[in-house]
Amino acid sequence: MNRRARVVLASGSLLLMVLVVLHLGVGSVSLTPGEVLRAVLDQADQPLHRQIVWDLRLPRAMIAIVAGALLGLAGALLQAIMRNPLAEPGLTGVSAGGVFFAVLWLTRGGTMAEPGRTLALVALAGGLAASGLVVLMARGPSGNTDPVRLVLAGVLVSSILSSATALVLLRNNQALGSILTWMIGSLNGRVWVHWEALWPWAAFALPVGLLCAGVANALQLGDPIAAGIGVPVERARLALLAIAALLAASAVAAVGAVGFVGLIGPHLTRRLVGDDARCVFPGSAVLTAVLLVGADVAAQIITLNPPFATTPYRAGLPVGAVTALLGAPFFLYLLRRSGS
Amino acid sequence: MIAQPRHALRALALTVTLLLGLLVIGMLALQQGTPTLTPGQLGAILFAGEGERLTRIVVLELRLPRLALGIASGALLALSGVILQDTLRNPLAGPELLGITGGAAVIVGAITIFRLPAPAALVPWFTLAGGLAGGLVVLLAAQSMRSTLRLILVGASVTAFLNALLIGMISLATQNDVNLLFLFLVGSLANRTWAHLAIVLPWALLGVPAALLCARLLNVLQLGDDLAAGLGLAVAPVRLLLLVIGAALVAAVVAVCGPIGWVALLAPHLARRLLATPNAAYVLPIAALIGAALLTSADLLARLVLAPTELPVGIWTTLLGGPLLLILLRSHVGVRHE
Numbered sequence: 001m002n003r004r005a006r007v008v009l010a011s012g013s014l015l016l017m018v019l020v021v022l023h024l025g026v027g028s029v030s031l032t033p034g035e036v037l038r039a040v041l042d043q044a045d046q047p048l049h050r051q052i053v054w055d056l057r058l059p060r061a062m063i064a065i066v067a068g069a070l071l072g073l074a075g076a077l078l079q080a081i082m083r084n085p086l087a088e089p090g091l092t093g094v095s096a097g098g099v100f101f102a103v104l105w106l107t108r109g110g111t112m113a114e115p116g117r118t119l120a121l122v123a124l125a126g127g128l129a130a131s132g133l134v135v136l137m138a139r140g141p142s143g144n145t146d147p148v149r150l151v152l153a154g155v156l157v158s159s160i161l162s163s164a165t166a167l168v169l170l171r172n173n174q175a176l177g178s179i180l181t182w183m184i185g186s187l188n189g190r191v192w193v194h195w196e197a198l199w200p201w202a203a204f205a206l207p208v209g210l211l212c213a214g215v216a217n218a219l220q221l222g223d224p225i226a227a228g229i230g231v232p233v234e235r236a237r238l239a240l241l242a243i244a245a246l247l248a249a250s251a252v253a254a255v256g257a258v259g260f261v262g263l264i265g266p267h268l269t270r271r272l273v274g275d276d277a278r279c280v281f282p283g284s285a286v287l288t289a290v291l292l293v294g295a296d297v298a299a300q301i302i303t304l305n306p307p308f309a310t311t312p313y314r315a316g317l318p319v320g321a322v323t324a325l326l327g328a329p330f331f332l333y334l335l336r337r338s339g340s
Numbered sequence: 341m342i343a344q345p346r347h348a349l350r351a352l353a354l355t356v357t358l359l360l361g362l363l364v365i366g367m368l369a370l371q372q373g374t375p376t377l378t379p380g381q382l383g384a385i386l387f388a389g390e391g392e393r394l395t396r397i398v399v400l401e402l403r404l405p406r407l408a409l410g411i412a413s414g415a416l417l418a419l420s421g422v423i424l425q426d427t428l429r430n431p432l433a434g435p436e437l438l439g440i441t442g443g444a445a446v447i448v449g450a451i452t453i454f455r456l457p458a459p460a461a462l463v464p465w466f467t468l469a470g471g472l473a474g475g476l477v478v479l480l481a482a483q484s485m486r487s488t489l490r491l492i493l494v495g496a497s498v499t500a501f502l503n504a505l506l507i508g509m510i511s512l513a514t515q516n517d518v519n520l521l522f523l524f525l526v527g528s529l530a531n532r533t534w535a536h537l538a539i540v541l542p543w544a545l546l547g548v549p550a551a552l553l554c555a556r557l558l559n560v561l562q563l564g565d566d567l568a569a570g571l572g573l574a575v576a577p578v579r580l581l582l583l584v585i586g587a588a589l590v591a592a593v594v595a596v597c598g599p600i601g602w603v604a605l606l607a608p609h610l611a612r613r614l615l616a617t618p619n620a621a622y623v624l625p626i627a628a629l630i631g632a633a634l635l636t637s638a639d640l641l642a643r644l645v646l647a648p649t650e651l652p653v654g655i656w657t658t659l660l661g662g663p664l665l666l667i668l669l670r671s672h673v674g675v676r677h678e
Contacts, residue, residue, distance in 0.1 A: 170522070
């Protein structure tokens with residue numbers, strides 16, 4: 001890892017910590033950074049502070065960090081193996097497929113409150129199936145996957161799958177909060193149960209994803225060169241796709257289909273550290289975590305200070321709406337550049 | 341593009357088939373549900389003014405306006421699809437992928453959620469403004485309107501942005517209202533009455549003939565800009581006019597039913613396939629009938645498949661139309677990709 005990447009990683013981590021302290025302070029009971037730190041270190045001024053921070057806000061912040069890292073790494077992997085600047089879990093069908101399977105699984109059991117650890121596995125199956133379908137459909141006449149075709153197929157397949165998800169959710173009379181979580185992605189109401197379901201998968205998937213950087217570097221050179229230096233191209237690509245799906249599915253099973261962060265994070269990182277996957281992968285994980293935590297801070301601040309008259313019984317702005325509002329213009333910008 | 345007798349014959353046969361199909365769907369839509377009626381009972385209610393009071397209300401005040409609204413909306417959406425696709429010479433141009441539907445939905449969503457004092461009859465004008473704004477953003481951002489794939493990607497991201505705005509409004513400003521969310525994200529025909537039809541009707545009465553009159557212009561534009569200009573057509577102003585008509589056709593539909601997707605995209609393709617000609621003079625009316633049949637049958641599914649739970653019709657049009665469109669475009673997109 002070069003010096004630049006190290007600087008980016010260090011400053012990204014620092015920024016992440018600052019944002020997490022902010023994140024823990026935001027809420028209907030507003031805490032100063034000092035109060036947050038004392039509460040985290042178990043030296044709270046009031047028992048209430050400790051309770052708020054530990055029982056409600058800490059799990060949400062930790063889920064935001066880990067889900068962001070998972071999505072960012074998944075996006076970086078997908079962009080590398082598809083050699084496609086537009087690839088992203090949300091645009092390759094992985095998220096929509098994962099969400100659809102997860103929702104089917106949850107409603108089959110009858111309860112949406114207890115995710116359980118198998119949920120990520122179910123989401124993985126859905127993500128793999130959907131992304132496999134998308135990749136197959138994106139195959140051009142020459143057998144190569146064409147970047148824009150891939151996203152086209154991804155958009156169409158995702159919209160069909162998300163309709164199917166809506167159907168299942170409505171059939172089971174889900175409340176608005178749960179529908180928002182699954183349809184657009186939300187961190188509202190995430191507590192320790194969700195963390196318990198998330199961390200084992202993240203602990204497995206994140207290191208595995210980071211270890212793939214070498215192979216991803218080879219694939220980035222193009223198929224002939226990669227084959228020339230002894231990489232079994234097709235098998236490597238499939239394996240990396242599966243790992244990317246695992247990363248995304250773990251995140252999606254916890255927070256729903258949060259879009260666009262897996263696109264922006266890796267792009268920012270590449271802009272900062274260059275194209276070497278060994279630098280891009282860890283950088284993407286950290287910077288995407290920064291983005292997701294930041295977006296969630298924004299979502300909570302807007303929920304607390306809405307720009308218009310609201311009701312006390314509102315569901316709260318889902319973080320996925322914030323990422324879409326930021327990410328969609330960014331996507332347009334990328335599209336403009338990639339076209340010229 | 342010359343009108344050949346075999347095309348006219350085919351169009352006639354299709355018209356008859358589709359009208360019969362619509363009749364069957366209409367009968368089913370009026371009979372099925374709670375209570376379920378026999379054809380005899382239905383006839384007595386419709387033509388002899390008989391039947392129980394409650395049953396009469398269900399049929400005449402609930403099912404009939406909903407059916408009529410479905411027919412009118414389906415036809416309007418399909419006509420809009422034909423006009424946009426031919427005008428932009430892009431097989432994926434549809435109001436839902438051009439940001440027109442999304443822009444209109446944000447406006448009608450804001451009016452409903454914030455209870456803005458807009459007279460019901462004027463709402464379609466506001467949605468038209470929103471739709472035009474959304475469409476403008478997409479066309480400007482896509483730079484080239486004929487690159488199929490760029491347009492769909494730009495459209496998808498602009499729609500994601502507009503949906504996020506809607507979700508923001510709904511999640512912050514309303515109580516736990518799931519129906520509202522789906523009304524503005526996918527569209528629904530549930531609980532529509534004659535009052536709703538009255539909003540759409542003027543737009544349909546003006547829009548359908550106006551759209552049918554565009555056939556010649558569309559046929560000329562299909563030849564390409566150079567040839568069209570050579571034939572004496574002022575290409576840029578005509579294209580702009582047609583785009584505005586295309587947006588106006590969906591404005592009233594979105595104002596009343598929300599952003600129902602895929603009908604506008606799919607109906608023109610089905611019409612061209614069935615007619616085996618891109619001649620707009622035939623495609624426009626046949627597509628309108630197909631659109632009406634698609635939307636009313638999707639609405640029938642929405643009402644009956646999971647009864648008594650009713651699902652928004654927009655979910656069904658996506659579930660039915662999405663895969664069908666994928667299959668139809670599978671070959672097409674490969675050829676057109678630039």
